[in-house]
Amino acid sequence: MNVTINGAAHEVPQGTTVAQAVRRLTPATAGVAVAVNDEVVSRGSWESTPLADRDRIEVLTAVQGG
Template sequence: MEVTINGAAHEVPDGTTVAQAVQRLTEQTTGVAVAVNDEVVTRGTWATTPLADRDRIEILTAVQGG
């Protein structure tokens, strides 16, 4: 199935979860926020939230700086 992650098309297997999509994009485990189709997905449900064909996923990571 095809999903869009941060504006780029990605081919992922059926049944891919939000947690797996995050792992594709970043190795960070803290400071990460996710929205699927403009709805925030809480970290506690990433592993149990499956993606569907044509979902739009935004993965944001916190960046330190000044």
């Protein structure tokens, strides 16, 4: 199935979860926020939230700096 992650097309297997999509992009375990089709998905729901064909996923990571 095809999804868009941070503006780029990705082919992912049927049943891919939000958590699996996040792991494709970043090894970070903290400071990460996710929205699917403009709806924020709480971290506690990532493992149980499946993606659907043509979903739009935005993965945002916090950046420290000065």
